[in-house]
Amino acid sequence: MTDYKTPLRKFIQDNFQMGSGAAAFSDADSFMTRRIIDSTGFLELVMFLEETWAVTVADDEMVPENLDSLEALQGYLTRKRGA
């Protein structure tokens, strides 16, 4: 299975990490609850997914179940691109 979590973690660490206390986050942590990404940040994250993995994120796929943690993103991209 393709590992999306490692490059995504790096992208998030390089670009967001809004709170100093959010320095370490687990694969299951909600970006919203941990205040790692806010609403504009999610738009940037979607652009990153689209550019990096040539996917198109449909409006109704823009939901926390797909985007709000590394695990959710891993699942979403795996479903989207095939395992």
Place this chain on the structure above:
Amino acid sequence: MLLHHDFDRWAAETPDAIALVSGDERVTYAELSRRGARIGALLQGQGVARGDRVAVLLENRIEFVAGLVGILRIGAVFMPINPSTKDDKLAYMLNDARASALLTEDTLSFVWGVALAQSPTVKSVVVTGDAAAPAGVTAAVLPWPAADLGSIAPPTLIDQDLAAIIYTSGSTGFPKGVMLTHLNMVSACRSVSTYLGYRRDDVIYCALPLSFDYGLYQVLMSFRLGACVVLRANFSFPVKELEIMSTRQATVFPGVPTMFSMLMALKNLDKFDLSRLRMMTNTAAALSEDHIHKLRALFPQATLFSMYGLTECKRVTYLPPEQLDIRPTSVGRGMPNEEVWLVDDAGNRLPNGSTGELVIRGSNVMRGYWEKPEETAKRLKPGPIPGEMILYSGDLFRTDDEGWLYFVARRDDIIKSRGEKVSPREVENAIHSLEGVYEVAVIGVPDDVLGQAIKAFVVTLPGVRFTEREVIRHCLTRLESFMAPKYVEFVAELPKTGTGKIKKTGLA
């Protein structure tokens, strides 16, 4: 008449009516009243008395509103703080207001834990979730009360007492606390809910932060009418929010231009049943004419109110929806029980068809900035009746022949991004703290989604190089996210005036 009296009345008269919905939880007026009493009793037991400031650093959640009820009932002063505030600024506000207590949540302990180590006036912290005290915090850290703690000893309180202090960005780079009395807030609440026509059967969808005054007023106005508020923490996932609006049968949707832009970018809006939505209101920044047309085409069932306001008096003007086609770019006129007019530089009232500074007269005008007499004197000046003060908005407007108002420009350099006020000085200070930065200038540039986006021009010391992203990330660790630049341009030097001050007029 005090700010919480309407709420108390509904809690007695319609105890089983739903006051708040948050996630799967539905809270009645009676239950919210009980939860408010618990937090009030807890604070009173900690020694919080009439006039003491209690800061609230919470997301949009039921505890925020219970805290509001409890604080008002014990006669303390409610001080909402944006939950994305960073530790330095939180410490500044706690110290500036000499807050005695803080209501907050465990997920934010990385912020308040640091701030409290520098804020000795705060004696008690009440925390939702895990109430473990972070290292270095000497204040009593208490769990959110889950059981009744006895009744509140009612304080002596009149409508001239402060109900809230709401911090707003100032051009000096340090936020100022806007002091609002019970009378100020009751007046604003009554005027706004009257012209909007809020009703008791309304379901108000609120994703605006309750720490932002128009978000807070959704709850206050709902409590005036005995209506219901659906609380949402944010608008990050618009499709999710439309689902909620639909399933909760929302009738009122208050927003800011950024939210409406996000909705307009969606392709399948018609999937959602929003037939109950009867009203949308826009504030914080103007919608473009194009967006007004699109929004009305997308939501023909809802009337749209364009409005303009200032934390210093809550609301200044609104445009009645039937005027939207006639003068779409107008922000309207003064609201009920409030008088507004334009003045020239000498303070003389100007006739219709002029351009000048907007001034506001009414019971909704603040008492001043907390312990900042000089700043207060710039904004509050004598009015027509001896002894009364009127508010100078600091914004330039023009009027048409009939007296309808049109925004022209701000008189200071405050930027409006995502509907929030951003002080360029505050962003410049944050960037300056990055070692290797020599000079910096921050301006606002037009942006379709944000209104204005923040752009920084940075001169680095010889041999020092940063990437745009490094500067933005540095800002994100120090500033609320809406203050972080979207663009950073590295330049060899900045334009200067004859006296060597940075000149921003040529930057873009």
